[in-house]
Amino acid sequence: MKFTDQIVFITGAGSGIGRATALAFTKAGARVAVADVNETSGRETVDLIQRAGGDALFVACNVADPVQIEAAVRQTVATYGRLDVGINNAGIGGAFARFTDQTPDDFNQMMAVNVGGVFYGMQHQIRQMLAQDRPGGAIVNVSSIAGIRGMPMGAPYSASKHAVIGLTKTAALEYVRQRIRVNAICPVYTHSAMVDDLINTAPGMEERMRRMIPLGRFGQPDDIAQAILWLCSDENSFYTGQALHMDGGLTAG
Numbered sequence: 001m002k003f004t005d006q007i008v009f010i011t012g013a014g015s016g017i018g019r020a021t022a023l024a025f026t027k028a029g030a031r032v033a034v035a036d037v038n039e040t041s042g043r044e045t046v047d048l049i050q051r052a053g054g055d056a057l058f059v060a061c062n063v064a065d066p067v068q069i070e071a072a073v074r075q076t077v078a079t080y081g082r083l084d085v086g087i088n089n090a091g092i093g094g095a096f097a098r099f100t101d102q103t104p105d106d107f108n109q110m111m112a113v114n115v116g117g118v119f120y121g122m123q124h125q126i127r128q129m130l131a132q133d134r135p136g137g138a139i140v141n142v143s144s145i146a147g148i149r150g151m152p153m154g155a156p157y158s159a160s161k162h163a164v165i166g167l168t169k170t171a172a173l174e175y176v177r178q179r180i181r182v183n184a185i186c187p188v189y190t191h192s193a194m195v196d197d198l199i200n201t202a203p204g205m206e207e208r209m210r211r212m213i214p215l216g217r218f219g220q221p222d223d224i225a226q227a228i229l230w231l232c233s234d235e236n237s238f239y240t241g242q243a244l245h246m247d248g249g250l251t252a253g
């Protein structure tokens with residue numbers, strides 16, 4: 001897959017899946033805006049890319065704030081001239097707690113970051129793609145297997161990830177004629193800071209989680225990154241409005 005000279009904007013690219021995706025796009029020839037609320041880890045991603053010979057820019061951005069997302073997209077376009085791909089990946093895992101113990105603050109924070117971040121991210125990415133001389137582009141929103149199935153002890157997270165799929169399908173239909181393809185990806189447990197937090201909630205948790213996955217292992221960030229590149233590639237021009245399960249076979253049964 002080649003993305004030579006394409007401009008890619010990735011939220012949450014300071015860690016885990018977002019960082020692996022940023023590295024994979026730059027290896028495939030793209031220039032990448034690394035958008036993250038965490039400046040230290042975001043700049044580390046840029047450093048890793050530059051040391052590997054790639055081109056990347058850090059843009060500070062809290063995705064829950066529409067003003068910050070707009071400014072981050074503008075800064076990307078001011079630096080690189082256009083936008084071809086948007087990856088709305090930033091997310092939080094929230095409290096691991098029963099439905100009745102979840103608090104209004106946790107619920108609202110989850111919706112602000114995991115749903116608001118994708119909604120505002122897509123709004124500003126699509127506005128930019130429509131304004132360009134060659135309209136078109138690709139967007140991938142990072143949902144989860146918890147966006148397909150219920151997740152005991154994670155009601156706000158599961159609700160937020162179901163919402164991501166609704167936003168994805170709707171935007172895909174609205175902008176299909178302008179050749180903007182919009183898809184979601186639904187990873188199962190994938191090694192990252194977020195999953196380490198979950199593993200550490202109880203002894204034996206990692207093994208119990210692993211046993212749920214038919215392929216017998218967690219995903220690696222690069223497994224998800226390669227699927228995201230495939231979703232965005234020009235060779236994949238007939239695929240839009242879908243939620244791709246990257247789950248080691250979990251939802252096949």
Ligand SMILES: NC(=O)c1ccc[n+]([C@@H]2O[C@H](COP(=O)([O-])OP(=O)(O)OC[C@H]3O[C@@H](n4cnc5c(N)ncnc54)[C@H](O)[C@@H]3O)[C@@H](O)[C@H]2O)c1
Pocket residue numbers: 011012013014015016017018035036037038041061062063064089090091092093113142143144145186187188189190191192193194195
């Ligand atoms: N790791 C998994 O098992 C798994 C499974 C399914 C879905 N996901 C989803 O994948 C995405 C990436 O998660 P990850 O596992 O790489 O986690 P991670 O914690 O390693 O990375 C998340 C990144 O998002 C950034 N971020 C968090 N809140 C932000 C905000 N408000 N604004 C901007 N940046 C923000 C963090 O600073 C961090 O760099 C998330 O949307 C997550 O829900 C992860």
